[in-house]
Amino acid sequence: xxxxxxxxxxxxxxxxxxxxxxxxxxxxxxxxxxxxxxxxxxxxxxxxxxxxxxxxxxxxxxxxxxxxxxxxxxxxxxxxxxxxxxxxxxxxxxxxxxxxxxxxxxxxxxxxxxxxxxxxxxxxxxxxxxxxxxxxxxxxxxxxxxxxxxxxxxxxxxxxxxxxxxxxxxxxxxxxxxxxxxxxxxxxxxxxxxxxxxxxxxxxxxxxxxxxxxxxxxxxxxxxxxxxxxxxxxxxxxxxxxxxxxxxxxxxxxxxxxxxxxxxxxxxxxxxxxxxxxxxxxxxxxxxxxxxxxxxxxxxxxxxxxxxxxxxxxxxxxxxxxxxxxxxxxxxxxxxxxxxxxxxxxxxxxxxxxxxxxxxxxxxx
Ligand code: AMP
Numbered sequence: 001x002x003x004x005x006x007x008x009x010x011x012x013x014x015x016x017x018x019x020x021x022x023x024x025x026x027x028x029x030x031x032x033x034x035x036x037x038x039x040x041x042x043x044x045x046x047x048x049x050x051x052x053x054x055x056x057x058x059x060x061x062x063x064x065x066x067x068x069x070x071x072x073x074x075x076x077x078x079x080x081x082x083x084x085x086x087x088x089x090x091x092x093x094x095x096x097x098x099x100x101x102x103x104x105x106x107x108x109x110x111x112x113x114x115x116x117x118x119x120x121x122x123x124x125x126x127x128x129x130x131x132x133x134x135x136x137x138x139x140x141x142x143x144x145x146x147x148x149x150x151x152x153x154x155x156x157x158x159x160x161x162x163x164x165x166x167x168x169x170x171x172x173x174x175x176x177x178x179x180x181x182x183x184x185x186x187x188x189x190x191x192x193x194x195x196x197x198x199x200x201x202x203x204x205x206x207x208x209x210x211x212x213x214x215x216x217x218x219x220x221x222x223x224x225x226x227x228x229x230x231x232x233x234x235x236x237x238x239x240x241x242x243x244x245x246x247x248x249x250x251x252x253x254x255x256x257x258x259x260x261x262x263x264x265x266x267x268x269x270x271x272x273x274x275x276x277x278x279x280x281x282x283x284x285x286x287x288x289x290x291x292x293x294x295x296x297x298x299x300x301x302x303x304x305x306x307x308x309x310x311x312x313x314x315x316x317x318x319x320x321x322x323x324x325x326x327x328x329x330x331x332x333x334x335x336x337x338x339x340x341x342x343x344x345x346x347x348x349x350x351x352x353x354x355x356x357x358x359x360x361x362x363x364x365x
Contacts, residue, residue, distance in 0.1 A: 006029055006030065006031045007029070007030050007031070007068050007069075007291060008030070008031045008032070008033060008066060008067040008068050009021070009022075009025060009030050009031070009032050009033070009067060009068070009069060009070075009071065009287065009290070010032075010033050010034075010035065010063040010064065010066065010067035010069070010070035010071070010089075011032060011033070011034050011035070011043070011047075011070070011071055011072065011073055012034075012035050012054060012063070012070065012071070012072040012073070012074060012077050012081075012085075013034070013035070013036055013054075013072055013073040013074030013077075014034035014035070014036030014038070014041030014042065014043035014044065014049055014073075015036070015041065015042055015043065015073060015074065015330075016042055016043075016330040016332070016339065017073035017074075017266060017267050018032075018034050018036075018041075018042075018043035018047075018073040019042050019043040019045075019046055019330060019331075020267070020272070020275070020283050020328075021071075021073060021267065021283045021286065021287065022043060022046035022047050023046060023283070024275075024281055024283035024284040024287060025283075025284070025287045026046065028284070028287065030287060031047065031048075032046060032047030032048070033047055033048045033049070033050065033063060033066050033067050034047050034048070034049045034050070035049075035050045035052060035054065035059055035060070035063045036049060036050075036051065037051065037052060037053045037054070038051075039051055040332075040333070042330045042331045042332050044331075045331065048066075050062055050063055054074075054077040054078065054081055055077070055078045055080070055081045057081075057084060060081055060084055060085055060088075061084075061088065063085075064085055064088045064089035067089075068090075069089070069090045069091075069092065069290050069291065070085050070089055070090065070091045070092075071091070071092050071093075071245060071266075071286070071290050072091070072093075072098075072265075072266060073266055073267065074266070075098055075101050075102060075264060075265050075266055076102060076147075076148055077098070079095050079098050079099050079102070082094065082095040082098050083095045092196070092244035092245050092289070092290040093241070093243050093244055093245045093247070093265045093266075094242075094244070096241055096242075097241045097243055097247075097265040098265060100241065100263070100265075101262075101263050101264065101265040102147055102148075103146050103147055104121075104144060104146045104147075104149070104177045104262065105121075105123050105146050105175075105177055107262060107263060108121050108177070108260075110237070110240065110241075111233075111237075111260045114233075114236040114237065114240055115236075116233045116236060116237070116260045117256075117257070117258065117259050117260065118179075118259060118260050119142075119179040119180040119181075119182050119252075119259060119261075120136075120137050120179070120180040121137070121177055121178065121179045121180070122136060122137060122177070122178050123146070123175070123176075123177055124143070124175075124176040124177060124178050125175060125176070127164075127165075127168050127172065130143070130164060130167075130168055130172075130176070130178065131164060133178040134158065134161070134164060134178065137178060137179075137180045138180065139158055139159060139160060139161070139163075139181075140157060140158060140159045140181035141157075141158045141178050141179060141180055141181050142155060142156070142157050142158070142178070142179045142180075142181055143155065143156045143157075143158060143167045143168075143171055143176055143177075143178050143179075144171075144176065144177050144178075144179065145171060145174045145175070145176060145177075146174070146175045146176060146177050147174070147175070148174075153213065154171065154174070155171075155213065156170055156171060157181065158178075182252045182254060182259055183254075184252035184253055184254055184259070185253045185254060185255070186207055186252075186253040187207070187208045187209070187210070187250065187251070187252060187253070187261075188205045188206060188207050188208065188221065188224065188226055188230065188250075188251050188253055188258075189205070189206050189208055189218075189248055189249060189250045189251065189268065189270040189271075190202060190203065190205055190206070190227075190230040190231065190234050190248075190249050190251075191203040191206070191246055191247070191248055191249075191267075191268055191270070191271035191274065191282045192231070192234040192235070192238060192246070192247055192249065193245065193246045193247070193282070193285045193286065193288075193289050193295055193298075194238040194239075194243050194244055194245070194247075194289060195244065195288065195289040195292060195293070195294075195295055196244050196289065196290065196291075196292035197292050199289075199294070199295050200235060200238065200295075201285060201295040201296075201298050202227075202230075202231045202234065202298060203271060203274060203278060203282065203298045204220055204221060204222055204223075204224070204227065204278075204298070204300050205220075205221040205224040205226060205227050205230055206218040206219065206220055206221065206270040206271065206273070206306075207219045207221050207224070208250070208270050211310075212337075214308070214310055214337065214339070215269050215270060215308055216307065216308055216310070217305065217306070217307050217308070217357075218269075218270045218272070218273060218305065218306040219303075219304075219305050219350075219353075220273055220277055220300055220303060220304040220305070222300055222303065222350070226251070226253055226257070226258055229257055229258045230249065230251060230258060233249065233251075233258065233260060234247065234249050237249065237263060243265070244289055244290055245265070245266070245286050245289050245290055246266065246267045246268070246271070246282045246283075246285060246286035246289065247263055247264065247265055247266070247268075248263065248264040248266070248267070248268025248269075248270060248271060249262075249263050249264075250262050250263075250264075250270070266286075267282050267283055267286050268282070269308070269339070270306075272306045272328070272342055272344065273304040273305065273306035273344045273346075274298070274304075275326070275328075275344060276301070276304065276326045276344050276346045277300060277301055277302065277303075277304025277344060277346045278297075278298055278299060278300055278301060278304075279296060279297035279298065279299045279301065280295070280296025280297055280298060284296060285298070301346060302346050302347055302348050302349070302353070303346070303347050303348070303349050303350040303352070303353040304344060304345060304346045304347075304353065305344070305345045305353055305354075305356075305357050306342055306343070306344050306345075307342060307343050307345075307357070307360055307361075307364075308339055308341075308342045309329075309339070309340050309341040309342055309343070309364075310337065310338065310339055310340070311334060311335065311336050311337060311338060311340065312334040312340060313329050313334070313340055313341050314363055314364055316329070318363055319343060319360070319363060322345075322356060322359050322360055322363065323356065324345050324346055324347050324356055325343055325344070325345055325356070325360065326343065326344045326345075326346070327341070327343055328341050328342045328343065328344070329341040343360060345357060345360065
């Protein structure tokens with residue numbers, strides 16, 4: 001029997017982010033209820049699950065009734081469902097953050113209004129509109145669906161005028177955005193957290209490498225020259241949205257400084273190394289934030305790296321033979337392009353971290 005006073009957290013979505021939230025919260029005495037349409041939701045072993053679609057009102061009502069506070073680990077739930085939850089209980093982050101993060105045009109409009117640099121962009125609703133946008137912005141450029149894009153899906157790079165028709169044929173059935181292509185030096189992200197009390201916390205920057213649009217590798221960056229700029233941009237967004245919880249914010253690094261790419265209104269894949277690599281993980285701090293508890297230190301415990309396992313897991317016994325490696329499997333069926341787990345390396349300094357990383361990459365090769 002659970003203790004009647006154990007705070008219960010409702011989570012919309014039952015994927016690996018939900019699973020890691022529960023793994024962080026259970027030691028604090030929290031209990032978890034997930035709402036997810038899949039009977040194979042990977043958060044199943046760590047809480048109770050309501051199997052239902054994200055817009056099923058009865059199920060949302062039940063989630064609110066059975067918990068003290070609701071959060072989400074998946075940002076593409078209908079905004080109407082989020083509003084329904086806030087009318088009956090507490091949802092952090094709330095509908096406004098979702099409305100912004102779900103639509104790249106809303107997101108870039110917010111960034112622009114806050115003075116945060118973005119790639120040049122135009123909303124595109126027709127082939128003629130695309131041609132005009134290409135004329136305005138120039139090539140190369142990236143055409144993206146405004147909504148529901150993730151892991152590089154719903155995107156096409158236009159390099160020459162002849163690419164316009166094919167990109168329109170591939171993506172034109174949905175509302176689009178054309179962005180100038182940024183010849184970035186690096187891609188970085190910051191995980192920031194804002195509590196119900198307004199308290200803020202920022203993690204050290206993560207430097208990220210994507211493969212075929214999917215995050216492959218994140219390296220923690222102590223004293224990165226872009227840290228202060230990233231914190232300033234994140235703070236503006238968190239405060240403008242009266243945001244509560246952890247937020248991921250991705251940037252391109254250029255010679256002129258940071259250019260904003262996108263926010264994720266939830267814990268973020270580029271923050272997974274914080275589980276072992278920082279004094280308090282992004283997952284624990286997200287839970288503290290939504291409960292209005294004091295936030296924990298984000299200080300790095302050393303130099304960390306996170307490598308995603310995409311498609312399938314390596315043999316655990318070989319991975320764990322590498323020193324300083326922590327193995328995470330999400331209990332998901334192997335499938336091409338699917339994130340099924342990750343490894344974190346935490347070493348005393350960046351040089352030994354990078355050496356360990358070579359061993360890990362060799363293991364996967
Ligand atoms: P996104 O889904 O917007 O995060 O895009 C996925 C990846 O595509 C990014 O992490 C970048 O590597 C690349 N990308 C997206 N937008 C741009 C851009 N405007 N310029 C250059 N690369 C981009």
